[in-house]
Amino acid sequence: MKNQDLVNYLRECGVCLFCQLRYLKARGNEYQNRRQYLEKVNVEYKDETESSSDPAHKKKRQNVCPTCLDLFSKRFKDQLVQAILDTDIAKYECDGIVVAISIPIVLQLRQLSMWYALLDKFEKNFHQDRAPDVSLKEAIKLILHPTICENLKKKYDIDNGLMININLCHELENEEIARLEKLNNVAYPPKTGHKLEPISRSLIEKKYTPLRVSSELFKKTFSVPPSIPNESLKLDSISLVGPTAYVAGRYRKVSRKLSHTPWVLNGKRVMDDSIEEIIIRYIATYFCEDRTKINFMSSGREDVDVRCLGTGRPFVLEISNAFRTSLPPEQARQMEEYIDASQKVSVRNLQVVSRDDLSHIKMGEEQKRKCYRALCQLDGFATADILEKLNLPKGFEIQQKTPIRVLHRRPLHTRPRAVYSLKASVYAQNKRLLILDVVTQAGTYIKELVHGEFGRTTPSVSSLIGQPVDIVALDVMEIDLDWPPAVTF
Ligand SMILES: [Zn+2]
Known part of the structure; x- marks a missing residue:
């Protein structure tokens, strides 16, 4: 099989240039240097965005890609970037992002269908148990992640980045899942007394390969190669989750009428305030919107009527979905001054620490x-x-x-x-x-x-x-x- 033959067939099926590269097993910056790569592997370059004088050809090129449902199209990328910019991402002060894209099952089924098609067409050139393409998951990393990072001017930071959760949907999703349920009943009939395994991404990954489900059976339910749909993917939702910030310090408790955490008895407050609330009150707004999600931890605690003097007691605030993960010294000092003004609690050495530092608070309580x-x-x-x-x-x-x-x-x-x-x-x-x-x-x-x-x-x-x-x-x-x-x- 020549690369050109493979690409010609994919083009006949209406497959987009990015997916053509996936089937040519491009695993690097080939997606950015498409022309160069195709020429290198002896394939004639054709970009579907270029205008053509042949009207029939042009019509075909404008089709929704049957394998990625236009996931990698410029139009969809632009739409995705704009939708991210339309969220409240500007509130987050971080250099890095992490992108999690959840794709509908219909997309997985389409990869599968193209796999059967390639086996039909080129037989021995493909395996029955090894996918013929660079997976969508991998391609998303290679194609969409760099595009999103570049447009948002952020770097990809798996450890500390702002998490962007993107859910995609497609109009055929429910219909195709219903079909798969029927097929699954035949391909994997439930044992008596056992329930049918619900359709999921992992079920398809584990149980659906041409080796495990025959081509004849699959073709009874799904078209091979995958048909060209009318609609491309749609954005269902985008949500942002900021990184977790850890703010540590030492508090001195100078009041004998203050509980450690909110003290509520039979639904009523026994004391108006608590150490936890005073500290969080003056620190929270700088870091997050929802202070109820802040976790206050300290190295032990004292009774309501006991003061804590000397250098004070170490504590940490665990702030999830934080807008920022740094605390400039001037800002820290101002927070300390506000807390001191409560005349109940005083705080020193406020600073951002790393998650690993939490062990200081948690370990060896008994030995201290x-x-x-x-x-x-x-x-x-x-x-x-x-x-x-x-x-x-x-x-x-x-x-x-x-x-x-x-x-x-x-x-x-x-x-x-x-x-x-x-x-x-x-x-x-x-x-x-x-x-x-x-x-x-x-x-x-x-x-x-x-x-x-x-x-x-x-x-x-x-x-x-x-x-x-x-x-x-x-x-x-x-x-x-x-x-x-x-x-x-
Ligand atoms: Zn495609």
Whole structure:
């Protein structure tokens, strides 16, 4: 078989120049240098967009391509690019794009039909189980992706690009699927008691080749070669999904009346605000439109009435469908100032991080040390004896039952927990008050460590000194996680 014979036959069938190149197995920039390539493989060049004096010829060339349904035509490419420009793509500030084109099943069937036709015409030159063409999927990458990138002036970026989802449809789709269902019933009759496998792209890929379904059977349902349709493909929908941005920082909680996340009880807000909401409020609009899709993660959390001081607690916002993935320092500083103005939360070191950095927040929660300062009340005055009993720089181990106050969301267990050090001092203005500095293993319940919760935590500060101790206020002083890195302006 000469290349020219193949191309002549394809042209007789009304196949477009791009599809001719697909059947000539062009796999590179041949689609851009069409004339050069055809001449190289000894095929006479004919471009269907060139005018012709032969009216019959001209009519034929204007046909919808029976194999790609004009997917690769200039008209369709222009339409596609315009439709993308008509979306709100201008809102997205990214250099890269990813294109996902979903094609109707009718297109797959047409490739199949042309495969049977080529086997009929050229027999041994083609295989029954290896497609004769460069697949549409591959050709889309070679032809449409570069065109779209060039027109939008973006580069193709599979990792971080703006995802452009394009759905195509064709008027024959339902009709041809119905036919295929009938054929499938005969070609792959369902076993008794089994349901018929629904028609899908993967079903066609797996079960439909000339080796698996005979030419006679296929031809009873579909025309071979594929007929020239009246209509070309249509654009069904385009949707955009921006990349995911990760914004990290450290927060200090300076309010004793603020929950970590929105606190709702029986459908009613218990507290007006939360750390999560305050942080998201001042960061979201810069990155996205739908703040409900933002995921707030932190390295642990504190109770509503506990402050978090020192260098603060590391957190990350996972912002999906983001307009942008960078955060200039001036912008970050302004966000920090707005959050500080809430007088409930203060944020430092705001910065964009990579997805891999999330491991810092997620890993080793149990191994981390936590430093707390607790203000505690005694029944009587603090004595030298009490201070001595509570001066334990080498620490000790406790057995802690799940506190009653969290039993509704945590299973009941008794856990060993390490108290790495304990140090007590008297509060200068009130001798009944003790300041306890305590370093513990993550996951230790500090309030219970202090009062002992009726022996559910042993030993406790209370049991160590043999008298009741109340916790008045608690602060987290330091989180043992040196991340994200400090930002200097
Ligand atoms: Zn075509």
